[in-house]
Amino acid sequence: MKINVNNANIALTVGTQKQFPKDPRPQIALSGRSNVGKSSLINTLLGRKSLARVSSAPGKTITINYYDVDKKIYLVDLPGYGYAKRSQDSKRSWSTLTEDYFIKNPSSDALKLVVQLIDIRTGPTDDDIMMINMMIDRGIDFIVVATKTDKLSKTALKEALDKLEENYFKGTGIVPIPFSSVTRDGKVEVWDRIFSAISN
Numbered sequence: 001m002k003i004n005v006n007n008a009n010i011a012l013t014v015g016t017q018k019q020f021p022k023d024p025r026p027q028i029a030l031s032g033r034s035n036v037g038k039s040s041l042i043n044t045l046l047g048r049k050s051l052a053r054v055s056s057a058p059g060k061t062i063t064i065n066y067y068d069v070d071k072k073i074y075l076v077d078l079p080g081y082g083y084a085k086r087s088q089d090s091k092r093s094w095s096t097l098t099e100d101y102f103i104k105n106p107s108s109d110a111l112k113l114v115v116q117l118i119d120i121r122t123g124p125t126d127d128d129i130m131m132i133n134m135m136i137d138r139g140i141d142f143i144v145v146a147t148k149t150d151k152l153s154k155t156a157l158k159e160a161l162d163k164l165e166e167n168y169f170k171g172t173g174i175v176p177i178p179f180s181s182v183t184r185d186g187k188v189e190v191w192d193r194i195f196s197a198i199s200n
Contacts (some may be wrong), residue, residue: 001200004070005191008046011068017100021066022109026198027074027110029101032117033125034080037147040181041117042067042075045190070184073198074110076101081127101137113197114142115190118176120149120160124168143177143193144169150180169177 012021030038039052046069067075078098111199114135114149118124124132135142146164149157164176177193179186 001072001195003072003195004014005045007070008048008075009068010051010065013111014064014066015062016095017104019103020101022106023074024107024110025071026112027066027076027107028194028197029076029078029111030117031078031098031114031131031142032080032147033119033127036080036117036179037179038077038080039116041115041147041179041190042077043146044181044184044187045075061189062097062104064097070200073184073194074142081131102134102140112141113194113200114140115194116142116144116146116195118144118164120146120157120164120178121151123160123164129168141197143190144174145179145186145190146176147179147181149178149185150182 012019014020030041032038042052043049046067049068062079064079065077067077069075078101081098083097100149102111105111105137116128116132116135118128120130132142132144136138146161161176161178169176177186177189
């Protein structure tokens with residue numbers, strides 16, 4: 001499938017389960033805690049500066065945003081989780097919406113891959129681990145992307161990646177992809193995994 005990844009726009013903003021599109025086109029969902037860099041990843045993947053808005057207030061987005069890529073696939077930006085200052089009602093709202101996306105989505109068969117983002121500086125949070133375990137339990141194909149690698153020196157980055165593998169992913173076959181929206185390292189690798197997923 002040939003895709004012009006620069007031909008993209010935000011197609012739909014969903015706030016309730018009833019608004020999920022009934023669309024057979026492949027979906028690639030992005031998951032991660034608030035402020036992990038999902039918007040920056042989307043902008044980098046699509047070669048845009050501000051298609052996905054990078055919020056100065058972590059945890060602000062509690063909707064699911066569908067980005068139409070060349071009318072062939074959707075990049076689906078799930079609400080960020082784990083932001084402590086968000087109200088309990090808001091936390092329940094995004095939790096329900098995210099859960100509904102995986103469980104009550106009329107286009108669940110169209111979900112081909114989840115890109116799970118983890119901040120390389122802090123490693124996985126409890127919420128990250130819970131999300132990963134949920135995807136494993138439900139048989140959902142996913143990759144792990146370690147964001148903000150430009151914030152570390154080469155030596156510190158290697159140590160962080162080794163620690164990530166040793167403490168969390170050793171023996172699982174999961175190999176985190178180092179990514180930076182500043183240097184664009186990892187962009188090609190992420191697209192390669194996406195193209196592989198939608199080709200299967």
